[in-house]
Every structure is written in structure tokens, then in C-alpha cells.
Amino acid sequence: MRASLIQIAVDPDESVNARRDRAASLVVSQQGADLVVLPELWPVGAFAYTAFEDEAEPLVGPTHEAMAKAAAEAGVWLHAGSFVERAADGALYNTSLVFSPEGERVATYRKIHLFGFDKGEAVMMGSGEELVTAALPQTTLGLATCYDLRFPELFRGLVDAGAETLVVAAGWPERRRAHWTLLAQARAVENQAYVLAVGSAGTHAGIQQAGHSIVVDPWGEVLAEAGADEEILTVEFDPARTATTREQFPALKDRRLGLAPPR
Numbered sequence: 001m002r003a004s005l006i007q008i009a010v011d012p013d014e015s016v017n018a019r020r021d022r023a024a025s026l027v028v029s030q031q032g033a034d035l036v037v038l039p040e041l042w043p044v045g046a047f048a049y050t051a052f053e054d055e056a057e058p059l060v061g062p063t064h065e066a067m068a069k070a071a072a073e074a075g076v077w078l079h080a081g082s083f084v085e086r087a088a089d090g091a092l093y094n095t096s097l098v099f100s101p102e103g104e105r106v107a108t109y110r111k112i113h114l115f116g117f118d119k120g121e122a123v124m125m126g127s128g129e130e131l132v133t134a135a136l137p138q139t140t141l142g143l144a145t146c147y148d149l150r151f152p153e154l155f156r157g158l159v160d161a162g163a164e165t166l167v168v169a170a171g172w173p174e175r176r177r178a179h180w181t182l183l184a185q186a187r188a189v190e191n192q193a194y195v196l197a198v199g200s201a202g203t204h205a206g207i208q209q210a211g212h213s214i215v216v217d218p219w220g221e222v223l224a225e226a227g228a229d230e231e232i233l234t235v236e237f238d239p240a241r242t243a244t245t246r247e248q249f250p251a252l253k254d255r256r257l258g259l260a261p262p263r
Contacts, residue, residue: 002034036078038169043083045204045205077099092124131158139165159193164239184197185222186220
């Protein structure tokens with residue numbers, strides 16, 4: 001399976017419309033990939049809180065339309081990162097979308113763990129309530145967004161729901177980059193799953209982004225890692241290795257706490 005992680009840069013001098021068009025072009029350029037992934041809140045920037053209200057969109061709005069079209073044109077499964085969704089009741093959400101190679105939306109995930117403590121996203125947005133997976137022909141994706149990476153119970157829940165490949169779309173700050181790498185590897189090891197974690201580059205409202213998108217295998221080995229600037233990180237991996245790893249080292253079968261009901 002070939003995955004392309006688009007570590008797009010957010011430039012404050014580039015308009016949201018221009019960046020949306022550019023992101024779509026980058027997706028289309030990845031024809032031949034099986035899966036393409038974009039980062040968190042790339043239309044506005046994850047820390048550009050003052051832009052959230054003005055740039056919020058309905059679920060089926062400009063970003064949805066552009067990404068659906070790009071997925072179909074490229075013929076790829078597309079995790080379109082996330083955008084600021086305005087729900088019918090006016091509430092804002094940090095919402096991720098997954099599209100099929102035909103451009104059909106197959107999954108919608110509203111970020112559960114909101115960052116900022118008593119400010120920013122944490123007070124401006126509503127929290128999602130549902131774990132979300134997406135079944136691809138080669139693997140089942142489990143969806144997470146940025147700050148979610150710090151909450152292992154979310155990922156264990158995704159594994160219980162059948163996830164084999166964990167996808168994290170993020171806008172992670174440079175000053176905590178060591179945590180990004182450590183946590184991505186930890187989530188892979190403890191869940192015996194691939195982790196595809198894509199961050200953004202550039203500067204969001206004065207916050208330097210970490211970049212360093214990373215792909216980790218079920219044993220915790222780093223298969224590929226990007227640098228700090230905008231780039232497309234492409235990696236080929238064998239999704240079947242998740243099942244093989246779980247068979248060879250069946251640690252998940254020895255769980256005693258927080259067990260999910262039998263499926």
C-alpha cells in the first residue's frame with residue numbers, strides 16, 4: 001500500500017481559497033497512491049483561532065467540494081485533514097473528512113479532545129462524541145486529530161472497533177516536537193498498528209509548526225519521516241503486517257482492564 005502524507009505549509013499571506021486550490025492540486029499530483037492524507041485545519045491554521053468564526057464552513061461546503069473532486073480526479077482514498085465546520089445550530093467543530101476514489105465521503109470525524117485548556121479551540125469548538133473508522137480495501141483506518149494523540153484510550157477504542165492503521169492529522173507545534181515523535185511510536189507499539197501522523201509546516205498565528213510527519217510500523221519502527229518544511233512524504237507499507245504482528249506477539253489478548261465487549 002502506498003501512502004502520501006502532504007505536509008502542507010500554512011502561510012499567513014496565502015488566502016484560504018488559494019491554499020484550498022493548492023491543496024487540491026497537491027492531492028491530484030499523487031495519482032498512483034492508495035491513500036493521501038492532509039494535516040489538521042490546513043485551510044486556516046490550527047492556532048489561528050481568530051479566523052475560525054470567519055472561515056467556518058458547512059459540512060458540505062467549499063473544502064468538502066474541493067477535496068471530493070480532487071480525490072476523484074486522482075483516484076485515491078483521501079483523508080482530507082480537517083477544517084472548521086459550522087453545524088446547523090451554529091456550533092463549530094474541528095472536522096475531518098475521508099473520501100473514496102470516486103469522491104464519495106465515507107467518514108466524518110469531529111475531534112474529541114480539544115486543545116487550549118481555557119482558551120482557543122477548547123472554548124470555541126464543540127467536542128466530537130464518536131470514534132470513527134473507515135474501511136479501505138487494504139486496511140481499516142482509525143481517525144484521530146492532533147491533541148487526541150495524548151489520549152491512549154481513544155486509540156485502544158479504535159483498535160477495538162477494528163482499526164489496523166491509525167491516521168493522525170495534526171497541527172503540532174515545534175516546541176513539543178519530541179512529544180510528537182514519542183507519542184506516535186507509543187501509539188503504534190501499544191496498539192500493534194501502523195501510525196500515519198501528518199503535521200503541517202509554516203507558522204500559524206505566530207506558532208511555528210513542527211512538520212516531521214511520520215510513519216511508524218506496528219513494532220514501533222519509523223518507516224519514514226519528513227523534515228520541517230512543506231513536502232510530500234511517500235511510503236509503501238504492507239497492511240497485512242498488522243495482523244501478523246498481533247499473531248506473533250499477541251499482547252492485546254492479555255488485556256485485563258477496559259476490555260471491549262466481544263464482537
